[in-house]
Every structure is written in structure tokens, then in C-alpha cells.
Amino acid sequence: MRQTDIRRALIRWYERVRRDLPWRRTRDPYAIWISEIMLQQTRVAAVIPYYENFLAAFPDAAALACAPEEQVLAMWAGLGYYSRARNLQKAARTMDGGFPANYESIRDLAGVGEYTAAAISSIAFGLPHAAVDGNVRRVIARLTGSDAGIQPHADSLLDRSDPGRWNQAVMELGATVCLPRDPLCDHCPLAGFCGARREGRQSELPAKRAKPEPVHLTRTLLVIRRRGRVALTPSALVRGFWDLPEPFDTAAPGPVLASFRHTITHRRYTFEVRRAVAKSIPKNLRWFDGETLSEIPLSTIARKALGCLVV
Ligand code: ADE
Numbered sequence: 001m002r003q004t005d006i007r008r009a010l011i012r013w014y015e016r017v018r019r020d021l022p023w024r025r026t027r028d029p030y031a032i033w034i035s036e037i038m039l040q041q042t043r044v045a046a047v048i049p050y051y052e053n054f055l056a057a058f059p060d061a062a063a064l065a066c067a068p069e070e071q072v073l074a075m076w077a078g079l080g081y082y083s084r085a086r087n088l089q090k091a092a093r094t095m096d097g098g099f100p101a102n103y104e105s106i107r108d109l110a111g112v113g114e115y116t117a118a119a120i121s122s123i124a125f126g127l128p129h130a131a132v133d134g135n136v137r138r139v140i141a142r143l144t145g146s147d148a149g150i151q152p153h154a155d156s157l158l159d160r161s162d163p164g165r166w167n168q169a170v171m172e173l174g175a176t177v178c179l180p181r182d183p184l185c186d187h188c189p190l191a192g193f194c195g196a197r198r199e200g201r202q203s204e205l206p207a208k209r210a211k212p213e214p215v216h217l218t219r220t221l222l223v224i225r226r227r228g229r230v231a232l233t234p235s236a237l238v239r240g241f242w243d244l245p246e247p248f249d250t251a252a253p254g255p256v257l258a259s260f261r262h263t264i265t266h267r268r269y270t271f272e273v274r275r276a277v278a279k280s281i282p283k284n285l286r287w288f289d290g291e292t293l294s295e296i297p298l299s300t301i302a303r304k305a306l307g308c309l310v311v
Helices: 002-017 029-039 044-057 061-066 069-076 083-092 103-107 114-125 134-144 150-157 163-176 195-199 300-310
Strands: 215-226 229-234 251-264 267-278 286-289
Touching (some): 029 044, 029 083, 029 114, 061 083, 069 083, 103 114, 114 163, 134 150, 134 163
Parallel strands (some): 215 267
Antiparallel strands (some): 215 229, 229 286, 251 267
């Protein structure tokens, strides 16, 4: 009974407040797959413009499969975690027979884990799989008042009449109401059912997983210009992208022109940008003029550094 009441309360709330997100207007498994991959590690607001541009450029798996990798990476520039883009293309190249239509074969796609397979198979195909990501985990842990057995609880709570809608309703609650700190319990449709709320333990659940300590690093980037062109090196962090070079033997760096911060997972970089002159440049560096710069996949770091110099 309780589960039926929980389902009814959450779905009624979801139908009233759900955000009108572009991937909620389609049942196309390809489009839903793209959205779910982008939404891994990236917030909804940041994903929306990328999702729309990506689908305009690559409207189906065949278009993505035959695109040059450079173009796919360029469309991804700024979203980060570029292995996601490479895996998308790798997976698209296995889709001659159409998009896989069951959980196991979706789970077999490059870059797709249990959570993403459950999200795609439920949203695109209505299959009964409960998707458990960080948001959902928090909702279930608080609702049940326990960190244990999250997946089995999520499985048994799943609304089998519309699993895709159910999964997105739980995600929506986690993203907008059941917040990590200071959850908005007064606005929660499940407040009356919530174990954590009953015991005042919202801030204790779910127990935090130990995060690696952030590491602070300082790096130098060189801006070497010659006849209106700038020297770039293939990125060591993101294959297929170009970066500003770091100091090398024949480079004579000048004073710091600008500095900025950039975080990659738990590494917090401070980049110092210096103008430099160089008698010769290493073989892997190339010269690019201003026009070409706007056409090549330029790393976010190089973009930030060059941006610092222009303004
Ligand atoms: N996060 C992951 N998948 C999502 C979806 N389909 N809608 C909103 N947020 C999400």
C-alpha cells in the first residue's frame, strides 16, 4: 500500500512541476542516449545547448559513426571528460542494425554503465529497470532511512506502468528538492513517507563517500608568436585537441601575463600564462594563424589562456 501511495504522490508531483527538458520531448533512443551520456558528470543547464548542437550536427547514429573524430571532439569542447565523446562514436559504429533495444545490449555499448543502461532502456523503451545515480541514491537512502540495499529498494519501488517517467521523477526530486545540503522537505511530495525526515537524519543520509583530497598544481603555458601566428602543441590531456606549450629547452619565458584556475576531477590547477620567445620549436609543435585557431579543437585550457590575453 505504502509503495502505491509513494508512487502516486511522486508522479502527481512530477507531472505538475517537471522541467521541460529537450530530451523529455523525444522517444528516440539515439537522442536519449546522447542526453544520458552528456548528463554523466555534467549539470542539466550546461548540457542543454550541447545536446541541441550535437543532435543538429549528428542527427542519428549513422551520421555520428562516419563523422571525423576531430569534429565530434570539437562539438564536445567545454563539456569535459572527452572519453565520453570517443565512446559515443565507437558505440555508434556498432549500430548498423539500429539502436539496441534491450538492457543487456545497451549496457554493452562503450561508455554505458548500469545506471545509464537503466536510464536509456526505461526512458526510450519503457523497460523495467531502476536507474540509480547519486541523486536517486540520496532520495532512496533518505526515504528508507538507510544506506543499505539501495538498488533493491529502487527496484521494488519502480513504477512498472511507466518506468521511464518514474526514473525521471526520482531524478527530478533529487535534483530540485531532495538536495544534498538543506533539502526542501516542506516542498517534498514524499515528506510524509520519509524515514530520514521522521528521525531528523536528512543531513546524515546518505553517508558521504570519501573523496580524494584535492591536489593543487601550478603549470606554465607559453604564448609564442611569430608573424601573426601562435605555436600550439597536441594536448597531452585530451587526445585530438591542441594546447599552448609548456616550457621547453629553447624557449625563453617572459613575465607572467595572466593566471587562471582550472579543475580536472580532484586536480586544481593554477595556470600561469607567459609570453615567450623561442629560437626553434620542438617538432610536434605547429604554427596557427588567428583564422585557423577558430577552426581547430582547442582545449578549454588554451581557450581560457588566450581569452585572458585578449581582454
Ligand atoms: N540526469 C540524468 N538523466 C537525466 C534525465 N533524463 N533528466 C534529468 N536529469 C537527468
